[in-house]
Amino acid sequence: MKLLIVAVLLVAGSAVVAVVGRRVVRRHRWVRRLELSELGVEAGVAEGRLAAATGEALMQHLEGLRRECSRSAGD
Amino acid sequence: MRIGVDAGRIAHGRGGVASYTRELIRALAAPGVEHEIVLFDLDGGSAFSAAVEESFGSLPQRVRIASDTREELKNLDVFHAPGFAIPAVVGPTLVFTVHDLTVLSHPECHTLANRVRTLASVADALARGATILAVSEATRREAFRLLALPVEKVEVLAPILNPCFSARSDVQADEATARRLGIDNLFVMAVGSLEPRKNLERLLDAWTELPDRLRRTHQLVVVGPDGWQQRSILRRLDGLVQTESVIRAERLRDSELAALYRRARALVFPSLAEGFGLPVAEAMACGAPVVTSKSSSLPEVAGDAAILVDPEDVDAIATAVARVLEDEGLRRDLRERGYERSQSFARDALLPRLLEIYRRAAQRLDV
Numbered sequence: 108m109k110l111l112i113v114a115v116l117l118v119a120g121s122a123v124v125a126v127v128g129r130r131v132v133r134r135h136r137w138v139r140r141l142e143l144s145e146l147g148v149e150a151g152v153a154e155g156r157l158a159a160a161t162g163e164a165l166m167q168h169l170e171g172l173r174r175e176c177s178r179s180a181g182d
Numbered sequence: 183m184r185i186g187v188d189a190g191r192i193a194h195g196r197g198g199v200a201s202y203t204r205e206l207i208r209a210l211a212a213p214g215v216e217h218e219i220v221l222f223d224l225d226g227g228s229a230f231s232a233a234v235e236e237s238f239g240s241l242p243q244r245v246r247i248a249s250d251t252r253e254e255l256k257n258l259d260v261f262h263a264p265g266f267a268i269p270a271v272v273g274p275t276l277v278f279t280v281h282d283l284t285v286l287s288h289p290e291c292h293t294l295a296n297r298v299r300t301l302a303s304v305a306d307a308l309a310r311g312a313t314i315l316a317v318s319e320a321t322r323r324e325a326f327r328l329l330a331l332p333v334e335k336v337e338v339l340a341p342i343l344n345p346c347f348s349a350r351s352d353v354q355a356d357e358a359t360a361r362r363l364g365i366d367n368l369f370v371m372a373v374g375s376l377e378p379r380k381n382l383e384r385l386l387d388a389w390t391e392l393p394d395r396l397r398r399t400h401q402l403v404v405v406g407p408d409g410w411q412q413r414s415i416l417r418r419l420d421g422l423v424q425t426e427s428v429i430r431a432e433r434l435r436d437s438e439l440a441a442l443y444r445r446a447r448a449l450v451f452p453s454l455a456e457g458f459g460l461p462v463a464e465a466m467a468c469g470a471p472v473v474t475s476k477s478s479s480l481p482e483v484a485g486d487a488a489i490l491v492d493p494e495d496v497d498a499i500a501t502a503v504a505r506v507l508e509d510e511g512l513r514r515d516l517r518e519r520g521y522e523r524s525q526s527f528a529r530d531a532l533l534p535r536l537l538e539i540y541r542r543a544a545q546r547l548d549v
Contacts, residue, residue, distance in 0.1 A: 140299075140302050144301070144305040144309070148308070150309065151311065156309065156310065157309055161332075164329045165305045165308065165309075165329060168286060169305055172297060172301055
């Protein structure tokens with residue numbers, strides 16, 4: 108009986124770890140995606156493809172969303 | 183010109199962006215267009231060729247699927263990204279469609295994944311110096327308000343309507359479609375995926391506020407796939423399907439949807455925010471009177487051909503629906519004006535402008 112309980116707990120525990128792990132990986136992937144876009148925006152402004160004001164607005168939105176993803180990844 | 187189009191959404195997506203892409207390709211494949219069209223699937227996937235064949239049947243020889251994505255991207259004059267994917271290689275001039283910016287104006291109406299994907303794509307396109315194509319003036323104004331994007335830097339071009347959205351009907355076939363769905367009475371339509379932004383819950387509240395005589399003589403037909411945060415909407419909808427004359431149709435082909443629009447007493451589309459609002463244009467083209475929101479792009483799409491309501495005011499929605507159902511003269515007037523309005527979303531009206539946008543983008547001329 109004890110063995111059965113331990114087995115059930117182990118299975119449930121690994122399922123929780125898998126779900127949480129997947130979630131953290133996904134959020135880190137989003138953070139990376141947003142970081143790449145931020146780099147692109149910086150380059151776009153530096154190379155004159157993008158107006159400074161638009162670049163600044165985009166950076167604010169991207170940084171805000173990246174912080175939100177980082178926060179929830181660390182939950 | 184050799185024009186590349188990311189057509190991946192027709193295989194992997196659904197809803198407004200997939201419809202937009204499908205009609206864009208149909209228009210570019212139409213007789214009279216002489217450009218070479220190369221279709222890409224930037225998301226990758228094995229179902230692409232099958233989806234293209236299912237959507238378009240046989241295409242003219244000048245329209246083909248890219249055989250080698252990387253190589254063919256280098257040999258284009260212009261690449262149109264109608265969805266969210268944009269090519270990694272900096273080769274062709276990019277035209278990028280912004281369908282809406284509700285991920286920024288209404289973040290609470292989107293999943294985090296959707297916000298990341300949409301914002302990153304818009305940022306990438308802008309950083310690449312893409313020609314931005316907004317689907318409405320309202321979306322162009324939002325791009326200025328939220329991204330400080332100068333209005334003169336954004337082209338506005340409405341989505342092209344599928345020609346099957348037309349008032350010309352095969353009465354028997356339309357009737358058979360309605361019967362198959364269990365519609366056996368006069369009816370009102372609601373169209374849109376089940377998600378909070380579409381505001382279906384308030385519409386259901388408004389429906390239950392209608393006078394008994396109207397609910398006895400009319401059905402409410404809710405057309406749309408499952409969406410995000412739909413649990414409470416579904417619960418409410420299921421309850422009404424049991425007790426009221428409410429019918430749900432999850433997925434319909436465009437031809438079936440058109441058949442219902444033609445028979446409907448009205449389309450009610452009280453969405454909280456849209457970049458365009460395709461159901462409004464589709465219903466008008468089919469001669470259905472429209473009740474819609476006075477917010478975002480919807481007044482622009484509807485023009486003077488719909489009744490506009492505050493989407494957060496349940497009483498206002500109910501009053502407008504009752505007015506349309508009880509006033510035959512009003513319905514006739516809305517039908518006529520709506521049909522006229524919808525002609526500006528027809529392929530013939532929009533295609534020349536789309537090709538001109540491509541030409542200017544290919545020549546890197548400012549908009």
